[in-house]
Amino acid sequence: MKKSVYILGAKRTPFGTFGGALKDVSATDLTVSCSKAAISQSGIDPKSIDHVVIGNVVQSASDSIYLPRHVGLKCEIPTDVPALGINRLCGSGFQSWVNAYQMIQEDEASVVLAGGAEQMSQIPYVVRGARFGMRMGHGEVEDFMIASLTDQFTGMPMAITAENLAEQFKISREEVDKYALMSQMRCKLANDKGLFKEEISTVSVATRKGTTEVEKDEHPRPDATLEALLKLKPVFKKDGVVTAGNASGIVDGAAATILASEERVKQFGAKPLARLVSYASVGCDPKIMGIGPVNAIKKALIRAGMKIDQMDLVEVNEAFSAQFLAVQKSLELDLEKTNVNGGAIAIGHPLGASGTRIMNHLVYELIRRKKKYAVGSACIGGGQGIAVVIENTTI
Numbered sequence: 001m002k003k004s005v006y007i008l009g010a011k012r013t014p015f016g017t018f019g020g021a022l023k024d025v026s027a028t029d030l031t032v033s034c035s036k037a038a039i040s041q042s043g044i045d046p047k048s049i050d051h052v053v054i055g056n057v058v059q060s061a062s063d064s065i066y067l068p069r070h071v072g073l074k075c076e077i078p079t080d081v082p083a084l085g086i087n088r089l090c091g092s093g094f095q096s097w098v099n100a101y102q103m104i105q106e107d108e109a110s111v112v113l114a115g116g117a118e119q120m121s122q123i124p125y126v127v128r129g130a131r132f133g134m135r136m137g138h139g140e141v142e143d144f145m146i147a148s149l150t151d152q153f154t155g156m157p158m159a160i161t162a163e164n165l166a167e168q169f170k171i172s173r174e175e176v177d178k179y180a181l182m183s184q185m186r187c188k189l190a191n192d193k194g195l196f197k198e199e200i201s202t203v204s205v206a207t208r209k210g211t212t213e214v215e216k217d218e219h220p221r222p223d224a225t226l227e228a229l230l231k232l233k234p235v236f237k238k239d240g241v242v243t244a245g246n247a248s249g250i251v252d253g254a255a256a257t258i259l260a261s262e263e264r265v266k267q268f269g270a271k272p273l274a275r276l277v278s279y280a281s282v283g284c285d286p287k288i289m290g291i292g293p294v295n296a297i298k299k300a301l302i303r304a305g306m307k308i309d310q311m312d313l314v315e316v317n318e319a320f321s322a323q324f325l326a327v328q329k330s331l332e333l334d335l336e337k338t339n340v341n342g343g344a345i346a347i348g349h350p351l352g353a354s355g356t357r358i359m360n361h362l363v364y365e366l367i368r369r370k371k372k373y374a375v376g377s378a379c380i381g382g383g384q385g386i387a388v389v390i391e392n393t394t395i
Contacts, residue, residue, distance in 0.1 A: 002105060003104055003105055003261050003262060003263075004261070004262040004275055005100070005101045005104050005105075005259055005260070005261060005262075005275065005276045006259065006260055006261075006262065006265050006270075006272035006273075006274065006275050006276075006393065007257055007258070007259055007272060007273045007274045007275070007276070007363055007390070008041075008042035008043070008044065008258040008259070008260050008265070008268075008270050008272055008273065009037075009038035009039060009040070009041035009042030009043075009044075009256075009257065009258035009273075010038060010041070010199060010255075010256075010257045010258075010273060010359075010360035010363050010364070011034045011035075011037040011038040011041060011199060011200070011201045011255070011256055011360070012034050012199055012200060012201070012253065012254065012255035012256070012353070012356065012357050012360055013030050013033055013034045013200070013201060013203050013214075013253045013254050013255070014200055014202075014203060014214050014215060014216050014217050014218065014253065015217045015218065015219060015249075015251040015252065015253035015347055015348040015350060015353075015357075016121070016214065016218050016251060016252040016253065017218040017219045017249065017251055017348070018120060018121055018249075018250040018251060018252075019121050020121070020218045020251075020252070021205060021212065021214045021218060022119075022121070022203065022205065022214060022252040022253070023121035023122070023252065024205070025119070025203065025205055025252070026061050026063060026064075026119060026122070027056060027060065027061060027064060027067055027117040027118060027119035027122075027252075027254065027352075028061070028063055028064070028066070028067045028070045028071060028074070028117075029074075030117055030119065030203065030252065030253060030254035031054060031067065031071045031115060031117040031254040031256060032070075032071050032074045032075060033201060033203050033204075033254070034115070034201050034254050034255055034256045035071055035075050035113055035115060035254075035256040036075055036201075037201030037256075038113070038115075038201075038256040038257060038258050039075060039113070039258060041258075042258040042260075042270065043268065043270055044111065044258065044260075044268055044270070046075055046076045046077045046078075047076075047077070047078055048111050048264070048268075049072075049077045049078075049081060049111050049112065049113050049258075050081060050103075050108075050109035050110055050111050050112065051081065051082055051083070051084070051100070051103055051108065051109040051111075051112045051113070052068050052069070052071055052072040052077060052081065052082070052083035052084065052112070052113045053068065053083075053084045053086060053096045053099045053100055053103075053112060053113070053114045053115075054067055054068040054071055054083070054084075054085055054086070054096060054114070054115050054116060054117060054352075055085075055086045055087065055088065055092025055093050055095055055096045055115070055116035055117070055352040055353070055355070055356070056085060056086075056087065056092065056116065056117050056118065056352040057087055057089055057090070057092060057118060057148070057351040057352045058118065058120070058123050058144070058145070058148050058351065060118075060119045060120070060122040060123040060124065061119060061122050064119075065085070067085055067117065068083035068084055068085045069083040071083070071113070071115075072113070075113070077113065084099065086099060087352070088281070088380060088384070088386065089351065089380045089381045089382065089384070090317065090319065090349070090351050090354060090355070090378050090379065090380045090381060091281065091355055091378050091380045091384060091385075091386035092116050092351070092352040092355060093115065093116030093255060093352060093353050093354055093355025093356035093357065093358070093359070094279070094355030094356075094358075094359065094376065094377075094378060094386045094387075094388050095281075095355065095386065096114035096115055096116055096257075096355070096356060097114050097257065097259065097276060097279070097355070097356070097359060097388055098279045098281075098386075098388070099112075099114065100112035100114040100257075100259040101259065101276050101279065104259070104260075104261045110260060110261045110263065110264045111258065111259070111260045111261070111264055112258070112259045112260070113256060113257075113258060114256070114257050114258075114259055114356070115254060115255050115256035115257060115353070115356050116254065116255055116350075116352040116353040116354070116355060116356045116357075117253070117254035117255075117350070117352050117353050118251075118252065118253065118254070118350035118351045118352045118353050119252050119350075120145060120250050120251060120252055120350060120351070121252050122252075123144050123145040123148070124144055125141045125142065125143055125144065126141070126142045126144045126147075127139050127140070127141055127142070128140065128142060145250075149381070151286055151289070151381055151382055151383075153286060153382065154286050154287055156286075156287065157236055158289070158319065158320075158381055159235060159236040159237075159242045159247065159320065160236055160237065161286070161287060161288055161289045161290055161323070161381075162241075162242050162247075162290055162319070162320035162322040162323045163236065163237045163240045163241065163242055163322065164287055164288050165288050165290050165291060165322055165323055165326040166240070166241045166242075166322040166325075166326070168288065168326070169325070169326045169329055169330075171241065171322050171325050171326065171329075172241070173230070173234075173241045174230070175321075175325060176241045176242075176246045176320075176321035176322045176325065177226060177229040177230050177243075177245065177246055177321070178226060179246070179321045179324065179325055179345075180224075180229055180245055180246035180321045180345050181224055181225070181226050181229060182335075182342075183318060183321075183339065183342040183343050183344075183345040183346045184220060184221050184222065184224040184342065184345065184346045185222075185224075185342075186339070186340065186341050186342040186346070187220045187222075187341060187342025187343075187346035187347060188220065188222040188342075188346075189341075190341035190342060191216070191217075191220065191222070195341055195364075195365075195368070196216075196217070196341075196361075198364050199357075199360050199361055199364050200215065200216070200217075202214065202215050217251075217347050217348065218251070219249040219251050219346065219347060219348040220342070220346045220347060221346070224245070228245070229243070229245040229246065232244055232245045235247075241321075241322050242320055242321075242322060246320065246321035246322070246345060247319070247320050247321070247345070248317075248318055248319050248320065248343075248344035248345055248348065248349035249344065249345070249346075249347070249348030249349060250348070250349070251347075251348030251349065251350050252350055253348070253350040253353050253357070254350070254353050255353045255356035255357045255360055256356065257356055257359065257360060259276065260272075271394070272393045273363050273364075273367065273392075273393065273394065274362075274363045274366065274367075274390045274391060274392055274393055274394075275390065275391045275393050276388065276389075276390055277304045277306075277373070277389040277390055277391050278300050278301075278303040278304035278388075278389045279300055279303070279386070279387065279388045279389070280296050280297075280299035280300035280302075280303060280386070280387055281296060281384060281385065281386040281387075282295045282296045282299055282384065282385050282386075283383055283384050284383045284384065284385060285383055286381075286382050286383030287383075288326075288383075289379055289380065289381055289382060289383045289384070290319060290320065290322075290323030290324075290326060290327070290379040291323075291326055291327065291330065291379070291385070292378075292379040292380055292383065292384050292385020292386070293316050293317075293327045293377035293378060293379055293385045293386075293387060294327055294330045294331055294385065295385060296377055296384075296385035296386050296387035297314075297331060297375055297377050297385075297387045298331075299387070300375060300377075300387040300388065300389050301375065301389065303389075304389045306373070306389070308331060308333075308375075310373055311337070311373050311374055311375050311389075312337060312366065312369070312371035312372055312373055312374060313337050313338075313340065313362055313365055313366060313369070313371060313373075313374035313375075314333055314334075314337060314338040314339075314374065314375055314376075314377075315338070315339055315343070315358045315361070315362055315374070315375070315376040315377065316328065316333070316338065316339065316343075316377050316378070317343065317344055317349065317354055317355075317358060317377065317378035317379065318339065318343035318344040318345045318349070319344065319349060319378070319379055321345060323379055324339075324343070327377075327379075340365065341361070341365065354378060355376070355378055355386070355388075358376040358377075358378070359376045359388055359390065362374040362376050362390060363390065363392075366390070366392035367392055367394050367395075370392075370395055371392060372391060372392050372395065373389065373390070373391055373392070374389070374390055374392075375387055375388065375389045375390075376388050376390075
């Protein structure tokens with residue numbers, strides 16, 4: 001019999017725009033910031049944590065290979081508690097929850113700090129061949145961020161996979177821009193209502209003038225208009241649909257969650273926020289990687305013994321507006337309960353952190369709406385999809 005796994009704390013940093021307020025804060029320190037907040041919210045002692053699992057895609061700093069371990073140590077989790085770094089690309093944040101769930105099922109842990117982080121502003125330029133000597137003349141400098149966002153197996157930038165879906169599903173430029181505007185306006189409304197405050201923990205940033213407190217996401221464009229979006233030129237394909245305005249934002253940020261077994265929840269006398277019901281990951285054609293959430297959601301729902309119309313809320317990571325619309329059309333998702341407060345087009349997509357952000361947000365939104373079930377999902381570069389189903393345990 002499977003054990004019930006509960007969410008006790010869920011926090012994230014604000015997401016800083018590319019080269020913005022968080023550009024000099026390491027992925028490790030971003031994760032430490034929100035991890036401490038999640039631990040504090042849960043009410044548990046850091047010494048009760050049995051494992052640390054953190055997702056990170058591009059190791060952009062000199063300490064990044066140590067990220068999960070350093071997070072544990074800086075959060076005063078005991079030295080003998082192990083740490084694991086994972087990389088399922090854009091699904092890494094979701095995967096941290098999955099790993100935590102699996103560890104609890106196998107009695108490897110009873111309380112897990114899970115999460116994800118990405119410091120995209122610090123992704124370096126690379127000079128290949130410099131280590132062993134370069135030939136006379138100029139060497140090439142590679143933008144490692146652009147290189148990382150290109151699938152070398154297909155030779156396709158991620159944006160082209162979205163263009164492929166737009167062509168396959170006959171999605172027009174106006175459709176993608178209208179949806180991008182919807183994401184921005186929903187995010188604006190949510191911000192105006194203060195709906196993100198509960199999930200965001202402030203990050204203190206040292207500057208020449210002292211310390212700055214970063215409290216809000218920097219990427220949203222509340223002044224966006226359809227006219228302005230339609231004027232933007234396609235980035236990767238002539239007469240294509242993908243532009244800077246209808247693609248996810250390149251941002252810096254981290255998110256963290258405390259997951260625990262039912263036995264430990266009772267021992268702590270804690271009041272869980274939600275229960276992890278099921279999960280699934282799948283592979284798909286890398287040339288249309290954005291369709292991955294379709295079968296991942298279907299598989300996760302089968303495992304839960306549920307149907308899509310039983311989900312009160314649905315989140316599909318907005319890697320690209322065209323990609324989202326392809327998933328939405330395939331599953332016939334109700335837009336009134338899908339990405340209800342905007343998504344990555346407005347908030348941004350820090351690769352390794354997005355899955356944890358999405359699941360944390362669903363936890364709070366279910367509670368806010370007094371609804372029962374939700375599923376969060378993402379497409380994954382290289383041709384994968386991942387989905388996680390949760391239940392609100394506060395009603």
